[in-house]
Amino acid sequence: MTMTVQDKIDNSVTRIFKAVLPNTTNHYNTLFGGTALQMMDEVAFICATRFSRKRMVTVTSDQVHFKHSIPAGTLIELVAKVVYVGNTSIKVQVDIYLEEMYEESRMKAITGIFTFVAIDEDRKPIRVIETFIKK
Numbered sequence: 001m002t003m004t005v006q007d008k009i010d011n012s013v014t015r016i017f018k019a020v021l022p023n024t025t026n027h028y029n030t031l032f033g034g035t036a037l038q039m040m041d042e043v044a045f046i047c048a049t050r051f052s053r054k055r056m057v058t059v060t061s062d063q064v065h066f067k068h069s070i071p072a073g074t075l076i077e078l079v080a081k082v083v084y085v086g087n088t089s090i091k092v093q094v095d096i097y098l099e100e101m102y103e104e105s106r107m108k109a110i111t112g113i114f115t116f117v118a119i120d121e122d123r124k125p126i127r128v129i130e131t132f133i134k135k
Contacts, residue, residue: 005085005129012051014080016043019101022072031070036096036110037061039078044092044114047080051090052128054118059089064112068098075099076109088125089117 003011016039024035041058048056070076077097084091096110118128 008051008129009082009085012047012082014043014047014050014078016046016078018076018078020070020072020074020076025072028069029072031072031076033066036066036070037064037112040064040080040094040096040110040112041114043078043080044094045116047082047092047094048090048114048116051082052118054126054128055120056090056116056118057123058114059117060115062113062115064110066110068107068109070096070098070109073101075101083113085128087127089115090128091115 018039020031022029024031026032041061045056045058075098077099078094079097080092080094082090083093092114094112094114095108097106098109099106118126120126
């Protein structure tokens with residue numbers, strides 16, 4: 001059975017849950033922006049690697065929007081999904097959803113796009129998806 005690109009995208013969606021604890025918050029008692037970016041880059045990397053099964057490196061983080069602050073004592077879900085596939089690069093969108101621990105509420109707090117490039121052992125760009133042409 002051969003997989004389509006859409007199958008690979010669907011199979012590589014990556015979800016990570018975290019509790020926001022005081023050691024990850026700033027003096028406003030909300031999640032540090034840098035900590036959020038680090039978590040987003042990590043889940044995006046996992047998604048990119050699961051999609052391509054190649055060595056992937058982050059080349060950009062674009063359009064990161066901090067829509068709502070994330071207070072200590074809440075839960076977050078990071079959801080990463082491939083949204084673009086090029087020759088040597090892919091883009092992964094990461095959304096962070098905020099959930100209150102003891103309430104049935106959920107909202108998108110942060111969203112961003114991360115671009116990755118597939119590389120070989122010599123750190124040279126390679127194709128993300130192999131294409132085979134039957135002759």
